[in-house]
Amino acid sequence: xxxxxxxxxxxxxxxxxxxxxxxxxxxxxxxxxGSPALxxxxxxxxxxxxxxxALVGPNGAGKSTLLKAVAGLLPVQAGDVHIYGLxxxxxxxxxxxxxxxxxxxxxxxxxIQRLVMTGRYVHLGWLQRPTAEDRAIVAQVxxxxxxxxxxxxxxxxxxxxxxxxxxxxxxxxxxxxxLLLDExxxxxxxxxxxxxxxxxxxxxxxxxxxxxxxxxxxxxxxxFDGAAYLSEGREVPAPPGSFTGSSIxxxx
Amino acid sequence: xSWLFDPLRYSFMQSGLLAAALVGVACATxxxxxxxxxxxxxxxxxxxxxxxxxxxxxxxxxSLIGGALAAGLLTALGxxxxxxxxxxxxxxxxxxxxxxxxxxxxxxxxxxxSFRDFTHILFGNILGVTAADLGLIAGVTALVLCVLWLFxxxxxxxxxxxxxxxxxxxxxxxxxxxxxILLAFTVVTGIQVVGVVLTSALxxxxxxxxxxxxxxxxxxxxxxAGIAVLSGVVGLYASYYFNVSSGASIVLxxxxxxxxxWVVRRFKA
Numbered sequence: 225x226x227x228x229x230x231x232x233x234x235x236x237x238x239x240x241x242x243x244x245x246x247x248x249x250x251x252x253x254x255x256x257x258g259s260p261a262l263x264x265x266x267x268x269x270x271x272x273x274x275x276x277x278a279l280v281g282p283n284g285a286g287k288s289t290l291l292k293a294v295a296g297l298l299p300v301q302a303g304d305v306h307i308y309g310l311x312x313x314x315x316x317x318x319x320x321x322x323x324x325x326x327x328x329x330x331x332x333x334x335x336i337q338r339l340v341m342t343g344r345y346v347h348l349g350w351l352q353r354p355t356a357e358d359r360a361i362v363a364q365v366x367x368x369x370x371x372x373x374x375x376x377x378x379x380x381x382x383x384x385x386x387x388x389x390x391x392x393x394x395x396x397x398x399x400x401x402x403l404l405l406d407e408x409x410x411x412x413x414x415x416x417x418x419x420x421x422x423x424x425x426x427x428x429x430x431x432x433x434x435x436x437x438x439x440x441x442x443x444x445x446x447x448f449d450g451a452a453y454l455s456e457g458r459e460v461p462a463p464p465g466s467f468t469g470s471s472i473x474x475x476x
Numbered sequence: 477x478s479w480l481f482d483p484l485r486y487s488f489m490q491s492g493l494l495a496a497a498l499v500g501v502a503c504a505t506x507x508x509x510x511x512x513x514x515x516x517x518x519x520x521x522x523x524x525x526x527x528x529x530x531x532x533x534x535x536x537x538x539s540l541i542g543g544a545l546a547a548g549l550l551t552a553l554g555x556x557x558x559x560x561x562x563x564x565x566x567x568x569x570x571x572x573x574x575x576x577x578x579x580x581x582x583x584x585x586x587x588x589x590s591f592r593d594f595t596h597i598l599f600g601n602i603l604g605v606t607a608a609d610l611g612l613i614a615g616v617t618a619l620v621l622c623v624l625w626l627f628x629x630x631x632x633x634x635x636x637x638x639x640x641x642x643x644x645x646x647x648x649x650x651x652x653x654x655x656x657i658l659l660a661f662t663v664v665t666g667i668q669v670v671g672v673v674l675t676s677a678l679x680x681x682x683x684x685x686x687x688x689x690x691x692x693x694x695x696x697x698x699x700x701a702g703i704a705v706l707s708g709v710v711g712l713y714a715s716y717y718f719n720v721s722s723g724a725s726i727v728l729x730x731x732x733x734x735x736x737x738w739v740v741r742r743f744k745a
C-alpha cells in the first residue's frame with residue numbers, strides 16, 4: 225500500500241550514510257539572532273550510533289542550545305552538524321526532540337492522545353490523516369509510559385510528571401533513531417523517574433542513540449556511555465573524579 | 477409566531493439573515509484560532525487597516541471589496557513581516573501600522589464632501605447586501621471552512637507547540653502567514669455585516685464564549701459558530717423591531733451571550 229505523501233520538509237527522507245556517526249557536530253561559533261553574545265563556541269561532538277551521551281553543565285551552559293542545533297531548530301553560524309552523515313534537516317523523521325516543558329502552551333485545548341499523535345505527523349505530512357496504524361502506535365506508547373488512562377484528558381490537566389511522560393511518549397511515537405532529550409527528569413515525581421528510566425533502558429537495548437541534557441550528576445555512570453561537560457557555551461574538562469565514560473561522545 | 481415570520485416577507489431581511497449566518501460561521505470558526513493563538517489584537521488591526529483600501533477604491537472608482545481585500549492582504553503580510561524582524565515588539569508594530577492606516581482612511585474620507593457612503597463601511601450595511609455580496613460571502617465562508625478542515629492538524633500543532641513543528645520540518649511562520657491571509661478574507665466579509673469598527677467582535681467574542689464552555693477544539697468551533705449565528709439572527713430581529721443599528725445589535729447579542737457563558741462557567745466551577 226503506497227499513499228501519496230507530501231512531506232513537510234522539502235528534502236526527501238534520505239537514508240543514512242553507511243558507517244556515519246549518529247551525530248557529528250563541529251560548531252565554531254553560534255549565537256542567537258539579535259544577540260552579539262556567543263551561545264556556543266569551539267565544540268566538537270561525535271556520537272556513534274547506539275550510544276547514550278549526557279550533556280552536563282549548569283543552567284545557561286549551552287546544553288539546550290547544542291541540542292537545538294542538532295535538532296535543526298537553531299542555525300549554526302560557523303560550523304556544521306551532520307546527522308547520520310547528512311546535513312541537519314535531511315532526515316527529520318529519524319530525529320525526535322524532547323523539549324523543556326515550558327516550550328508548550330499547556331492551556332491549548334488538545335488531549336494527551338492528540339499531543340502524542342503529533343509524533344506521527346512527520347511521517348504523515350500535509351493532508352494525510354492518522355491511520356489505524358498510527359492510532360495503534362500511540363496507544364502502545366501511552367501504555368509504555370503508563371498514561372493510557374489519561375489519553376482523553378486535556379493536556380493542561382496533567383501534573384508536571386504526567387506532562388513529561390506525554391512528551392516522551394510522543395518522542396517514542398515518532399519511532400526515531402536519534403532522541404534528543406532536554407532535561408527529561410527535571411522536576412518530576414519519583415514514579416515518573418522510574419518509568420522514564422525504564423523506557424530509556426529499553427531504547428538503549430533496541431539500539432537507539434540518545435543524547436540527554438542534564439544537570440544531575442548522580443546517575444551518569446549507570447545511565448550513560450559517555451558524558452560531555454559544558455560551561456558558558458564551551459567544552460570544559462570533566463571535574464576531577466567525575467564520570468567521563470569511554471571516549472565516545474566526549475567533546476574533542 | 478407572526479413576529480418570527482413577518483420580517484421574512486422582506487427580501488432584504490432574508491438576504492441579511494443569510495449573510496449574518498454565513499459571516500458568523502466564518503468569523504467564529506477562524507476566531508477560535510485567533511483567540512487560542514492570542515491574536516485578538518491582530519484581528520482588530522486587520523479590520524481597521526482595511527479602511528484606506530475601501531476609501532481609496534471608492535475614490536478611484538474601483539470595486540470596494542477589491543480595495544478592502546488588497547488592503548487586508550497587504551496588512552496581513554506586513555504584520556507577518558514585522559513580527560519576523562524583532563526590532564520593534566510585535567504588538568507595538570501592529571499598533572503603529574493599524575492606527576496609521578486607519579488615520580489614512582479617515583484622511584481620505586475627509587477629502588470627500590459626503591460621508592454618507594462611508595457610514596456603511598464603518599458600521600456595516602447588512603440590510604443592503606446584494607446578491608453579488610452574498611455570493612462573495614458564501615465563497616469566503618466555504619474557503620475558510622475548507623482550509624481550516626484540510627490544515628487542521630498543522631494549525632493545531634503550530635498553535636500549541638511550534639518547536640515540535642519546526643523539528644519535523646513544518647514551518648510555523650508559513651502557517652501563520654496562511655492564517656493571516658485567511659483572516660484578511662474573513663474580515664472583509666465581516667465588514668459587510670458589522671463594519672470596520674466592530675468586525676473584531678465577531679472574530680473574538682463568540683470564540684471566547686465557546687472557550688469558556690469546552691476544552692475540546694472541535695466542540696469549541698461548533699459552539700462558537702452556533703453563538704455567532706444566533707447573535708446574527710437575534711441582532712437582526714432586534715434591529716428590525718426596535719429600529720436600531722443592526723451591526724451594533726448583533727455585536728451586543730454576542731456580548732450578552734459571552735456574559736451568559738461566563739456566568740455558566742462560574743456556576744459549573
